[in-house]
Amino acid sequence: MRDGTGSGRHARRFLAVTGIAVTGAAVVLGAAGGVLAAVMARRIVTPTSKRADDVRIHSVDLPAGMITLQSTADSILQGDYSFWFSGDAGHAHLGEILRLTPTKVTRRILRVDHGDLAGAERGRLGGYSYLGPWDLGLAFEDVLVPTTAGDAPAWLIPAEEPDGRWVIQVHGRGVQRQETLRAAPVFRDAGFTSLLVSYRNDGEAPQSGDGRYALGDAEWQDVDAAIAFAVHRGASEIVLMGWSMGGAIVLQTVTRSALRDRIVGVVLDSPVIDWADVARFHGGLLGLPAVVASGALEVLGRRWGGIFTGQTEPIDFGRLDFVTRAAELELPVLLMHSDDDGFVPATGSRALAGCRPDIVTFLPFAVARHTKLWNYDREGWNQAITIWLAETAPTARTSLPGRPGVVAAS
Template identity: 35%
Template sequence: MSILARIRQINRRRALGWAAFSYAVAVLSGAFLGAEITLRSKTRRVKGEFVPVGRRGNSVYLPASSETLSRGVVGIVPLLPNQGHALLGPPRLVGTLVRREILEERGVLPNGALAWVSTFVYNGTPQQVGISYDSTLIRTEVGQMPAWHIPAVSGEKDAIAIVIHGHGGQRPQALRMLPALRRSGVAALFVTFRNAHGAPRVGKGYLSLGDQEAEDVIAALHWARDAGYRRAVLYGFSMGGNIALSALRPRHQPYPIPVAGVALDCPALDWRDTIRSNGQRYGIPGFMARHIGNFVQYLVTRRSGQDFDVVDQLAAASSFNLPIVLWHGTRDATIPIRQSDALAAARPDLVEYHRVEGAKHIRCWNIDPEKYDAQLEAFVRRVLPGLPSPSLNSPLSLQGDSNA
């Protein structure tokens, strides 16, 4: 009997039933996984790869991978032996290897070392950038949140930047921008929030995608006031951007100290859109991604009580009243760039928008560090007039403080 004849003998109703069952299982499995990632995602280590290093003079040769081939600047930390840190320039494929030139080097990156390489550039503390800092704790209603305090170069307690990492992220991811913040004249407070790695667990450990985490940012402003600071800017990455904007809601005002502006790097502005987009990111057909996305939202709400309207920053855009500087990469596969496009279009009176061609999620700095740093410094000095003008090294400098 031919294959066609066998197919004709199959009971169509039974086949459709099995197909529907299989589809439902796939959708539900994807939704349960998506809900778990949405609610609990956190990592112990900064994302990167471990690779062997070949070095000739100022050139470094690495195995080809998605990380080592990434556009723009990457950081590399030798593990065996651990003798320093270096910034590497853009990649060039040489046979089966990736060649990058050393832009800045602190310590020694030896030939033959096993090293961590990452587009997040740093994986340690501000000391890795050569900058002195204090580890501190932010007192909140749910516990003590760990933070790094980096005083201003001038020593004055005038203005401070509250730096907020993202979903599943860690504080080292923003160390790339610390030298620029220092040059702008502000102090910095790198904070974390409830249910993130290293922070207190609250309830079942579920994230609220920016809503309750904003309370921890308000607590950081209280800390800054008690430490003697008089004004602040908020600086959020990915979900940290949503947290920063959630802190602008009327229920959090008046602030402990005035907030003069907000910096956003690839912010998550619409979680419904983000969840749907991440389904399609893994090759799931559009119609299935929509179904999975809808079930993820349902499961998240059922498990945690999440109100997606509360963290919809595009819907809240008309209520914002502070200057915003915004970066987003055109190759961002985590948070669709259309969200930042929409915010910039909705509030051109407030938003200074930098649409970075070729940048992945929170990798805008890597494409052109000097340009990004200049934009950040100019924004900080615009919204916080009267800051001192410290004289530091170049935008890529790893030298930091002379006494570090």
């Protein structure tokens, strides 16, 4: 039967294209665990709007300022931490460990910002510590950074005596710019203005057309826009700092930005250096064969993979691999990572540090988990940044050739 409206031709064309994609997927996914690889691929690039409460609350004694939690790898870490509870309905700030048993840990309650902690049953710990610049007691400005996806909100914390040195802070996957507030005081003490940015699909900045993460392969454009914003506001020397996936975004920016001549150095906290490492690690946590993780990356890197993931553009994982691309880096890098990270393995960071001891200053941690290095050892973390900045900015380009990198062993 003939379709005179033309819709039949469009339908046949769509089916033909889909058939090619599905055939390609069958070849890749059949070898990589089929549906599991497709599900994993979609999960990697789909932003999550809510995180699970993964720690049980055993008891709360508000008059005594104590809370007893289930012992987990995160809840028994020394230091100060944020604690969200009751499905993010409340937030508290927890401090020192008072008692520790194999199953329970009692911590000091430093403050309750909002919510009914006494009535809460479960929560989750995080490294934020501050919910906004107001918690730091510093002057700040709410600004909008014009990006190709739309205006992205950011916090601008000026230096006490602005001199053109700026740091742009880039948060990680599944969190927002509050994550980076911990770094604002140490940079301000060093004379830097801080710009804490948001980027596409992070829940604050506008969404991209497909609403999917590109793992740094597209988000760098929003950081590039932040650099242009900073230059317009008087920045002459810019340090980029990236946390977790923010590290991958920053590395793309320093190698792809038309304004990279304004960047004088890079600070990375628990960064993604090579996404293949991360995918294999999470596949292992789920008990999946290594081929499933490899298959997931193959799906994400192919145009036909968008049928399964919702992406409009494939991700170039070769371009995101900075172990392989280590020789292309030119700027000084301060790299901090914990071997017990639990989310982003430190193998990529150690490999990068080993490849480029001439420019990479590597500070390893043994026990600090993911992006909680500041919380675990605030003094050591701040000191590392302070010393590195003194050596690097604002004369990074002239001092770089003679500045030895430090690769420490834990």
